[in-house]
Amino acid sequence: MxxxxxxxxxxxxxxxxxxxxxxxxxxxxxxxxxxxxxxxxxxxxxxxxxxxxxxxxxxxxxxxxxxxxxxxxxxxxxxxxxxxxxxxxxxxxxxxxxxxxxxxxxxxxxxxxxxxxxxxxxxxxxxxxxxxxxxxYRQVPVVAHIRSMIAAGDLGDITHYRGRFHVGYGGNPDGALSWRFQRDLSGSGALGDLMSHVIDMSHSLIGPLRDLVSRSHTFIASRPIVQPGEGTHFSTGGGGTRGSVTNEDYVSALVMFQNGARGTFEACRVIKGPGCDMAFEVHGTAGAVKWSFERMNEYELFVDSEDERGYRTVNAGPGHPHYASWYPGPANSMGYEDLKVIEAFEFASQVSRGEQGEPGFADALRVAEVESAMERSWESGSTEAVVRSES
Ligand SMILES: NC(=O)c1ccc[n+]([C@@H]2O[C@H](COP(=O)([O-])OP(=O)(O)OC[C@H]3O[C@@H](n4cnc5c(N)ncnc54)[C@H](O)[C@@H]3O)[C@@H](O)[C@H]2O)c1
Structure with missing residues (x-):
């Protein structure tokens, strides 16, 4: 090296x-x-x-x-x-x-x-x-804390997992036909762009998947053509020449993890309502948690006692990984770019130590194997095994 x-x-x-x-x-x-x-x-x-x-x-x-x-x-x-x-x-x-x-x-x-x-x-x-x-999204301080809770067995054996990534960046039919909507430039659509985050999050929290059945759909079939170097996937431009959208807007899946937990995944880039709802809900035999990026600095913890039964909001605080590098007290808000600073710090630390960490290309390959199973299921309409390669 x-x-x-x-x-x-x-x-x-x-x-x-x-x-x-x-x-x-x-x-x-x-x-x-x-x-x-x-x-x-x-x-x-x-x-x-x-x-x-x-x-x-x-x-x-x-x-x-x-x-x-x-x-x-x-x-x-x-x-x-x-x-x-x-x-x-x-x-x-x-x-x-x-x-x-x-x-x-x-x-x-x-x-x-x-x-x-x-x-x-x-x-x-x-x-x-x-x-x-x-x-x-792995780098969110409360998400890293939840990962430790699950690994320590605080939720018991995991029975249910629901992951989703709902965004509306493509919701306007006059939104530009940027590279993201073209299979030759992007590969898959919502699958690689959004579902990849959902799959990786589930791997990091729960573990590998055994099998799944999946569906996809393209809701908006054509968009205005833009010049390369102009416009992003948030740009709009009505009128002009339109071109075909050649990958999917939406993906869903019914999944089973190797540890026996059951789950559902859903990702959509044209949905009305959510702004950036990258989220998960986890249930185990001893507890439950839920989190969404739209309220990134808090999570919901299930409390189960005689007097109080329901979800309680827990604020991010200095006890959660990396939070104290931003604020000395709880409930101050971090944002998306702060996750990228944590990510850059983690990667630079691995490089300077000469040690491969996570997430690296091996984790991306694990995600791609799940995406392949989803694409096979779109064709077969059946349950498909997740086939894991040597690496
Ligand atoms: N992790 C995340 O949350 C996240 C969010 C957004 C995008 N992404 C990923 O980041 C990547 C870039 O996405 P983006 O939204 O920044 O795209 P973008 O379209 O805003 O930017 C891409 C840039 O690359 C330049 N470019 C294109 N071809 C080039 C070439 N051959 N040589 C040099 N420059 C070239 C373009 O001019 C443009 O400035 C994609 O893989 C995307 O999936 C990840």
Whole structure:
């Protein structure tokens, strides 16, 4: 494994929404986590739209900007490559970065489906580089606390799990036909974009799945075409030429875990109502909890006594993982980008220690195997086993 410098030298590829978030996050790991935390140096940012690359250089303090991602994976002064481009580019960039011994943080979905994800996983494993994946909802302090509660047996044996990710970013039929809605650029739709988070969360809380039956649907079949480099998946533009949506808006599944727990998963990108309802409910023989990202700084704990029976709200506080790096007292609110700062800190810590942690490409492959079973079930209409590969 290649030795990294201190501070860790970071290159970010793709300066859209996520590229900007990762740049801000890497810049503040030491400020948040103290002088013993690994520090990062923002060396180079890339976007094939030159104005975005240059604007990011000047706004975030990168030492230089480029328009060709190869100049980052080939750069001698880069230790870590952060991949925040559309999904179609992930495999080529990650394989080239691994071949050059760069540690890689790739946004989810890592590959467009299982075979690409396996290829990326294998490339990083063979090169012996450390990988990280943007399953950021794992990093919520109360979620990390709930994970410890479940692992300690506080809820007893887990019997029921309901996971969902309901967002409305595609709810307007005049919303732009960005790369997310096109199978060749994105791979799957709601499956890779949203359900991937739901599956990863269930893996990290409950464990692996045994089998499932799944359905999908595309509610909005066409959208206005936009020029590359213009618009995001939140942009709208009525009129003009429309193109076909070639992946799914909605996925649901009835699942069974290897430990015998039963569950349901649902993800939708065009639903009216929820803003960002990434959520779970867990029930065991001794208790229950529920949480939603829309109220990220609290969770509901089932209280079961003679006098009080029902859910009680518990606020995030300094006893929950990483919370104290933000606030000394409970019930102060953290937000989405704070999860990315925790994520950057965890990944930089793994890189500086030379130890692979979670979530990495092995976890992304586990998620992709479940997604494959869902896609097989859409075709067969039947229950499909989750087939786990060696890794
Ligand atoms: N973890 C999360 O919560 C989360 C949230 C949003 C997006 N994502 C993931 O992050 C990735 C990026 O999503 P986004 O919303 O930031 O997309 P985006 O469209 O906002 O940004 C992508 C950027 O990449 C640039 N780009 C495209 N092709 C390029 C190339 N070949 N070389 C260099 N730059 C190129 C585009 O110009 C654009 O600036 C996707 O994989 C997405 O699924 C994860």
């Amino acid at each position: 290649s030795k990294v410098s201190d501070p860790i030298r970071v290159g970010v590829i793709g300066m859209g929404w996520m590229g900007e978030v990762h740049a801000r996050s890497h810049a503040q790991t030491r400020a948040r986590f103290g002088e013993d935390a690994p520090d990062s140096r923002l060396v180079v940012c890339v976007d094939d739209v030159e104005a975005r690359a240059e604007s990011s250089r000047s706004r975030f303090g990168f030492e230089r900007s480029e328009t060709d991602w190869r100049k980052v994976v080939d750069a001698a002064d880069v230790d870590v490559v952060v991949v925040t481009t559309p999904n179609v580019t992930h495999r080529e960039i990650c394989e080239a970065a691994a071949a050059n011994g760069k540690h890689i943080f790739c946004e989810k979905p890592v590959g467009r489906g299982e075979s690409e994800t396996r290829a990326i996983h294998d490339a990083a494993a063979q090169a012996g580089v450390i990988s990280g994946v943007g399953y950021n």
